[in-house]
Structure formats: structure tokens, C-alpha cells
Amino acid sequence: MALRYALLAALHEEPATGYDLNQRFGRRQGFVWSASHQQIYRELGRLHEEGLLSMEAEPQAERPDRKRYAVTPAGEAALRDWLATPQPRPATRDPLLVKLFAGDLVDDEALRGELATLRRAWEERLAAYREVEATWFSDPETLSRHYRLQYLALRRGITAGQAWLHWLDEAEALLQDA
Amino acid sequence: MALRYALLAALHEEPATGYDLNQRFGRRQGFVWSASHQQIYRELGRLHEEGLLSMEAEPQAERPDRKRYAVTPAGEAALRDWLATPQPRPATRDPLLVKLFAGDLVDDEALRGELATLRRAWEERLAAYREVEATWFSDPETLSRHYRLQYLALRRGITAGQAWLHWLDEAEALLQDA
DNA sequence: CCTTACATGTAACAAGTTACATGATTAG
DNA sequence: CTAATCATGTAACTTGTTACATGTAAGG
Numbered sequence: 001m002a003l004r005y006a007l008l009a010a011l012h013e014e015p016a017t018g019y020d021l022n023q024r025f026g027r028r029q030g031f032v033w034s035a036s037h038q039q040i041y042r043e044l045g046r047l048h049e050e051g052l053l054s055m056e057a058e059p060q061a062e063r064p065d066r067k068r069y070a071v072t073p074a075g076e077a078a079l080r081d082w083l084a085t086p087q088p089r090p091a092t093r094d095p096l097l098v099k100l101f102a103g104d105l106v107d108d109e110a111l112r113g114e115l116a117t118l119r120r121a122w123e124e125r126l127a128a129y130r131e132v133e134a135t136w137f138s139d140p141e142t143l144s145r146h147y148r149l150q151y152l153a154l155r156r157g158i159t160a161g162q163a164w165l166h167w168l169d170e171a172e173a174l175l176q177d178a
Numbered sequence: 179m180a181l182r183y184a185l186l187a188a189l190h191e192e193p194a195t196g197y198d199l200n201q202r203f204g205r206r207q208g209f210v211w212s213a214s215h216q217q218i219y220r221e222l223g224r225l226h227e228e229g230l231l232s233m234e235a236e237p238q239a240e241r242p243d244r245k246r247y248a249v250t251p252a253g254e255a256a257l258r259d260w261l262a263t264p265q266p267r268p269a270t271r272d273p274l275l276v277k278l279f280a281g282d283l284v285d286d287e288a289l290r291g292e293l294a295t296l297r298r299a300w301e302e303r304l305a306a307y308r309e310v311e312a313t314w315f316s317d318p319e320t321l322s323r324h325y326r327l328q329y330l331a332l333r334r335g336i337t338a339g340q341a342w343l344h345w346l347d348e349a350e351a352l353l354q355d356a
Numbered sequence: 357c358c359t360t361a362c363a364t365g366t367a368a369c370a371a372g373t374t375a376c377a378t379g380a381t382t383a384g
Numbered sequence: 385c386t387a388a389t390c391a392t393g394t395a396a397c398t399t400g401t402t403a404c405a406t407g408t409a410a411g412g
Contacts, residue, residue, distance in 0.1 A: 032270065037393095091400095097334060102187035103328055156345050170337075171330050
């Protein structure tokens with residue numbers, strides 16, 4: 001049920017098309033909430049049907065119409081309600097941990113390879129996050145509340161990444177002489 | 179597709195009933211892979227149909243039969259194959275981050291409350307993990323490879339928890355004077 | 357008296373994934 | 385010649401959630 005609120009939140013910041021949202025949910029917002037384009041289009045359709053979004057179609061020559069969505073007052077109210085309701089924590093479901101748990105059946109080379117890939121992925125992500133941090137949030141104290149909260153979302157990404165890298169150090173050390 | 183391998187891994191360690199597995203997947207293994215009892219029973223049925231699990235029903239008076247499952251050679255082969263295949267990282271989908279992203283629409287009290295709840299939850303979890311660590315893994319260097327890997331899964335839980343608490347400190351400080 | 361443990365399941369639904377479809381334009 | 389960008393969608397499938405069902409016995 002949270003995808004719809006992620007969409008409402010994104011559209012509250014700025015009206016957009018499904019296409020735009022799909023870009024964002026793959027990149028900037030991917031670390032907050034990821035979704036495929038099919039999910040996005042489907043959910044936008046529903047939100048519009050329910051009157052939480054308004055839609056304006058811009059006809060285009062030789063292409064499907066661009067449909068620009070914006071949050072209606074009803075949509076904003078729904079979002080506010082949801083924001084005020086405590087959400088249960090998402091369950092952990094990590095295939096890597098399943099592999100570790102399977103223990104002795106795991107091939108050593110394959111495991112090391114997967115850890116190495118994970119390290120590279122997090123190093124890249126962290127670098128990207130840090131660049132955003134340096135460019136937009138260099139002086140957090142002076143930010144408005146709105147941007148402080150967004151900064152905190154980014155900080156969550158950063159601290160999570162650091163924790164993974166730290167764990168990877170431990171893992172590689174402990175596998176060294178296993 | 180990973181639930182089935184989580185089940186195979188658990189049953190490879192020790193044959194069990196659906197009921198047993200449901201206990202485990204709520205507790206010890208909940209931080210590795212969580213699942214509801216309905217998912218577990220459904221998947222066990224499928225795995226048995228496909229010949230990856232053997233099943234022995236123990237009739238009980240006045241109660242449904244206990245069905246004890248064990249991994250067949252075909253099941254172990256399937257598990258090994260899966261373990262050797264790199265798995266994509268699970269997508270991030272955290273409603274709390276969606277809330278932070280929505281920024282100024284979030285009520286301050288509600289947000290602080292949710293952070294406080296999160297802190298308590300992680301403190302409890304961390305305490306539990308640390309007890310497991312102290313009891314079973316006090317001397318990691320001497321562990322067999324099998325238990326080292328399980329220890330690493332636990333360490334992942336611990337380092338993740340520490341990162342959350344660290345982030346919560348940051349969050350509370352930054353919200354102090356917003 | 358009410359809840360929890362025991363032990364399994366059916367049914368219906370919501371959420372998320374994968375494959376396929378259209379069709380022009382631009383960049384390598 | 386191939387792939388990517390633009391812009392939306394349908395259809396079929398898998399995974400995960402929620403509600404409901406059964407029926408005894410023990411513990412607070």
C-alpha cells in the first residue's frame with residue numbers, strides 16, 4: 001500500500017508524467033522506494049480513478065499522449081492521513097543471508113565473488129550519495145525543515161552503505177582463513 | 179523464488195514440520211528471511227510435489243497429522259545450484275524513508291514517535307543478537323566454516339542495527355531545532 | 357474466562373515481476 | 385545495423401498478506 005503514497009509524495013513536490021516518475025523511481029528515489037514502470041502506470045491509473053490525482057493529457061504527434069498528473073486536495077488529505085499513521089517495519093528478506101545460513105553447501109569462490117560484487121555496488125552508490133550530500137546539503141543546519149527531512153533520508157542511505165562496507169571487511173577477514 | 183531455498187536451507191540443517199519452520203521463520207531466521215505460515219505451508223506442499231522434499235506424516239489423536247519434511251538429494255542439488263547463482267540485491271522499500279521524502283506534510287509529533295518506536299525496536303533486537311553472539315560465538319576464530327558463515331549472518335544483523343541507532347542519533351539531533 | 361500452544365489448511369486479494377507490444381527519432 | 389530515448393500500456397504470472405476454519409488442552 002505504500003507505493004501509492006510514494007507516488008503522491010513525489011507528485012506533491014512536483015507534478016509529473018508516469019515516464020518522469022519511472023526515471024525518478026529508478027534513480028534518486030530508488031533507494032527510498034523502487035518500482036517498475038508497470039507498477040507506476042497501473043497505480044497512477046487507480047489514483048486518478050479514485051480522484052486522488054488530476055490528469056492532463058498533452059497530445060503529441062506520433063507518440064502516446066503525455067499524461068501529466070498532479071495531486072488533488074483529496075490526494076493530499078489521503079497522503080497526510082497515511083503520513084500520520086505509524087507504518088510497520090518492512091520484513092527482512094535478503095537472499096545473501098539465506099546463503100550464509102546454508103553454510104557448508106556454499107561454494108567458497110562463488111561466495112567471495114558475490115561479496116566482491118556487493119562491495120563494488122555499495123562503493124559506487126556511496127560515492128553518488130556523497131556527491132549529492134556535498135552538492136546540496138553541505139550545511140544541514142541552515143536547511144528548512146523540508147530539506148532537512150530529505151537530507152535525513154539521504155543520510156540513511158549513507159549510513160546503511162557504510163554499515164555494509166564495514167560488514168564486508170569483517171566477512172572477508174573471517175573467510176580469509178576458513 | 180528465495181523462500182523455497184530458505185526452506186531447503188533450514189531443512190538441510192534439520193528436518194522439521196511446517197509448524198516448526200513457522201516458529202523459526204518468525205524468530206531466529208526472521209532476520210534472514212521472514213514468512214507467514216500460509217506461505218510456508220504452500221511452499222512446502224509445492225516442494226514436496228516437485229520431489230525436492232520427502233514427507234513423513236505422523237498421525238496424532240485429535241489433531242492434524244504432523245508432517246515432517248526432509249531434503250531429498252534432488253532438493254540438495256537444487257539448493258546447491260541456487261547457492262552458486264549470484265542473486266540480485268533486494269530493492270529498498272522503506273515507508274519511513276517515503277515519509278521523510280514527503281517532508282513538510284509530516285506531522286512533527288508523529289514523526290518523533292515513529293523514530294522513538296524504531297529506536298526501542300532496534301535496541302531490543304540488538305540486545306537479543308548480542309546475547310546470541312556472546313553465548314554461541316564468543317570465539318569466532320575457532321569456529322568451523324559452517325558456523326563462521328552463520329556468525330556472519332548474525333554480524334550482519336548487528337552491524338545493521340548499529341547503523342540504525344547511529345542514524346537515529348543524527349535524526350533526533352537534526353530534528354531538535356527544526 | 358481468555359489466551360496461547362498445537363498443527364494444518366482454503367480462499368481471496370494485493371503487490372511486484374516478466375514478457376510482449378507499438379513506432380518514430382537519434383546516437384554510436 | 386543496433387541500441388537507446390521517448391511514452392504508454394495489456395496480459396500472465398509469482399510472491400506475499402489477510403481473513404477464515406477446525407478443535408483440544410493447558411496456564412494465568
